[in-house]
Structures are given as structure tokens and as C-alpha cells.
Amino acid sequence: MRIVLVGPPGAGKGTQAALLAEQLSIPHISTGNLFRANISEGTELGRRVESILREGGLVPDELTIAMAAERMAQEDAQGGFLLDGFPRNIGQAKALDASLAEAGQKLDAVLDLEVPEDEVVKRIAGRRMCRRDSAHVFHVEYNPPRREGVCDVCGGELYQRDDDRAETVRKRLAVYHEETEPIIDYYRAQGLVSTISALAPVPEVTRRALAVLPGLG
Template structure:
């Protein structure tokens, strides 16, 4: 099997985290999540890490040039010589073009972009189904984990529940709309480069992974 240099894409709630875990276990490649490498770069006070911290401390978005620099520093490390999986990068076309340049400089070109596609309406149901018992804080989900008796907490027997702001359908719809807007141009970009593999994320987690695994083994 050739080296797997991957980008993993998917909207919030598409189950990317679960699939990422399985890919790294089976294919033994480092998982490069932008959140993790930012924290690492800041902790080690690398040049780019120090730069990023200035923006993060002010609650501002880190500019592409800094993000790209942190990703390139990470991709230059020896543990990714035999493959890697990027998660959370690129987030826009400029970053995608920068990634093309850095992977060609480092001679680690992308093998494939795996996009876990789930119908946005299903995502809203998945993400906004969570609710919490007002009395004891037990967490439920209207689809995957409802109380045994409707309207009654399994743990303490109380009947009042609430939803966190970021679990409310309106908030979730907005989050998905923002992410769709970001992802759509990237999907077209990688489609044109014949690197994109769309995986149906509407099925059972294990079936999603079987599809992912089939694609990766074929590469």
C-alpha cells in the first residue's frame, strides 16, 4: 500500500472523530488535528506558536499565514514520513492551496480527501437532540438515549429538563450553515483534483468505517 497522506472532512456531528480514531488505529498514521498542534506549538513556544498565541489571547482568529506555518512545521517532522491524516485543515481555499505548496515542498503529496457526508437535516437532529435533567444533570438524547419513561429522569425521577444554548436547533442550524459554506468550495476544489472520496455518513458507524476502510485499502 502506498503512503496515505489524508485530509479528513465532515460537518459537525458527521462522526468524524470516531472515524479518525479507527483510521489511525488500523493504518498507523499520525492524526494531525489543528487544535492539538496549536496547543503543542504554543506550549513549546515555537516561533509560529508564539505568533498564534498573540491572536488567541485576544480572542481573534489566527491568520492563515500563521496556521499554515504551524501545519508545515508539523508536516516536516519525521513521524509523518510514512503518512498522516489532517483534521480541521484546510478550512478554506487559500489554506488548501498553501497545503498543496507545502506538501510538494516536503515531497508528501496528498493521497486522498475523505469527506463524511451526512444530510444537514439529519445533523440538526443528531446535534440538537440533547437535553439535560434540571435537577441532577443527567444527559439524554431524544433519538439515541431517551429516558425510559417519557418526561421522567431515569436517575432522580424529576420531570423538568432543559437544553444548553449551543444544543438548541437554531444554534445548531447556524453552525452547520457556517460550516457548509466553508466546506462547499473545498469539496469542489478536491473533486477537480480527483482526490475526493465521499462517504455516506447517514449509516451505522461500523458501516461508515467499512466504506472508509475499503477506499483506503484500495489506495
Template sequence: MTRGRSGNGMRPAERPLDETASAPRFFVMVGGPGAGKGTQAQRLAVALDVPHVSSGDLFRAALESGSPLGSEARRFMDRGALVPDELTVRMVAQRLDDPDARRGAILDGFPRTVPQARALDRLLDRRGAGVEAALYIDVAPDELLRRLSGRWICRGPEQHVYHERSRPPLRAGICDIDGTKLRQRADDRPATIRTRLAEQLPPMYEVVDHYTDSGLLVAVPGEDTVEAVTSSLLGAIGKHGERPAPVPGMRA
């Protein structure tokens, strides 16, 4: 059962998804922090042959490059203000103009709010496309807290993620992939995480409700293994039984 804005159980809308359509295929990942959206987005992108578009990666790249959009974003971030939706939408729109996104994309980290979801609808509509499905990885808040408080991230550009209990590195404190040292983010400590969840889950549940009302929500349980969640997601979007290709630079 799916947790909506109020946390009550709700049945996700059922809709046939066309696995043979030649039109661009756009999917959005929905879930709380620590639900595994980034991991699943990477795996789905390989399986569906569309790019993984992470809003976090877009912001980091824009800030590092000193692009006009990055400079605009920095002005807000330097004074501790939220980056306006309009600027975030422009950054996503710019990425979707790249040739590899003509066939679609897996959007990760965007939309985070209902206004952003509506802005995405307008953005895709101008391209003659739309969101095919919102893929909701349903994980209970207590499990999100457990996952986040044990999370370690490598210092390399790919920021590979490990967990001290469920996904430890082969060598303590060292990334298996690129050999860089692992670090724990300051906001991955329990007290900080509780505050973060209290702030981020309500708007996320509103996004769940929005896509349920639109008939686009596909919910899968997110507390299983990485492989099982991927299989559930592929089954939900019409690729049931197709094993995703391994993602370069990632452990399954």
C-alpha cells in the first residue's frame, strides 16, 4: 500500500504502459531521501537506453563550470536561500535539449514539489511529450532513517554510495570502484536526518498524491534488494523479465 501525503494507505493508479511506443519515454523517480532513487534511476537508464538526469548532478556541474545558470544558482545558495523553481526548471530544460534526451530520460531529484511537477508537464508538452509514469519507491520513514544514518559516500566524481550494514565496502573506508576515501555527510547524522525527513517528506507525499490523481503513479515496495526493486520497476513499465544491463562503475 502506498503512503500518500497523510501517510494513509492508498492504491496506486493502474494504467497500461506502452512498451513499443517510439515516442520519447520520460519517467520521474519519486521517494524520500535514502529510498534509492539515484541507484534505481541509473539501472533503469541502462535498461531503457535513456539518460539518467539528476538535478543534483546538474547543479553541481553548473556551479563547477561557472555557467550563467550556475552563477544565478550560486547567488541564492550563498545566502542560504532556496533556488527558485524557475531556475531549476531552466536547468532541467537545458539538459533535455541535449541530443541523448530526445528519446526520453529518467528524472531523478526533480520534481520535488507539485509546482515543479506542473512545470515539468508544461516543459515536456512543448516538446510534444509527457511523463509516462512516476515511479514511487515506497520506503517507511523509520527505514529511511536507518539507511541514511549508516550511509557513506566516496569522494570520487561518481559519489558511489555504501552502507555500513547493508552495503559495506570491501576495504573499510575505501571505495571499491575508484579507490577514493569514503566520507559521511554532516546531514547523514540521525538528529539532522529526522529534521530533514520532517521537511522533505510532506512535499514528497504531495507529489505522490499529484501523480496518483493524474493516473501516472506506479508504486513499488522499496525495502527489498536493489535487484528486486529494479525488477519490480521494470515490470511496472512494461519491461518485465528483461534483465537490466550492469551499470558501469556500480555494484549491483
């Protein structure tokens, strides 16, 4: 099964992508992981991406598409995959369609995780990270530490990342609405989109997603 997962920042795409990929026994392909893997392995594409990121630039569509196409062509993805963070715009969506068509394949479903904008801001702006270990993450409302500002695990100081500040989150949402959200209508015209409310515990959102996938619901 070939699936695209889309939704605004803070919708829980990464969490759901990992869970769904495991349930369906298909690889979870994210652009962030692709960039890191290619940079770590020193591939030609990775060197180009690393140079661009080092200078603070945005990775061009053609590089992102090339990396995604290379990953989807690998043996473990021949039975399907779940794309997370790609495509990010209409141009990438059309390139994905063309790449799949060339391989005699097509998408089976597009899962649109829906979360109200105010909830997105609350989810992200409420996050607090541990300065000693970034894997220790808390939330002022949903998962507060026992002592304010102190990590329960190691006693490190908790802080709010600049990227998580409310004004920054709203800017990220504006970019999402302008660049990425239009792909939902693009895929809806192909009859591929299922919109799922992500206002629920993680296992329930996973259940809702599995329920709408063709052949599984």
C-alpha cells in the first residue's frame, strides 16, 4: 500500500507515520530522515543538501524529489511505503505521480490529519525540552513535569525552543496553508483523500487511520 500522510505542524504526523508503517509492514519514508541519511552516508545528493543547509538555504524540489524517488525504488519499498513530509507542494505531488506512473505504480491513499489551528499552537508552544537530553520532552498542560522548569528524568533545565514559540508556530502554519495544504485538494480530485480528526489519543487516531484505508476498513 502506498500512502501519503499530510497535516499541519503539531498534528502528530511523525508519531502516526511510525505506528501506521509498523502496522502495515511498510517503510516510513520522511524527508527529514532522507536528508540525514544521505548526509551521513556521504552520497552525492547528501553532499549537495548539506552544503545548502549549511548556508541556511532551502533544499530545492528537484533534490527532494530525487532523494524520495531513490528511496522508493529500494527493495523494501516495492510492496508499499508511507510518505511523511513529502510531497510538500503541488510541484512535488505532480513529480511523485509521474515517478510512480513511470514505475507502473500509483498512490492508494492520502491521509489528512486535521487539527484546529489554536490546538496546533497550544500543542507546540506548550512543549518544553530538557537542556541535558533533548529526548526528554514535557508539555506545560498535557505532560507537565513534577517541578516547574525541571526535567523529571535527569534534573536538567527545561526550556522552550525558539521554533516552538507561538509567533513562530503561526508563521509555520501560514507556510503550510500556502504551500502544502493545496495538495489535499489536488489529491481529493483523484479520490484519494480521507480526512481524520487528530483530536484524540494517539491509539484512537491510528485506529481511525487504519479504518479508512482501502481494503482494511
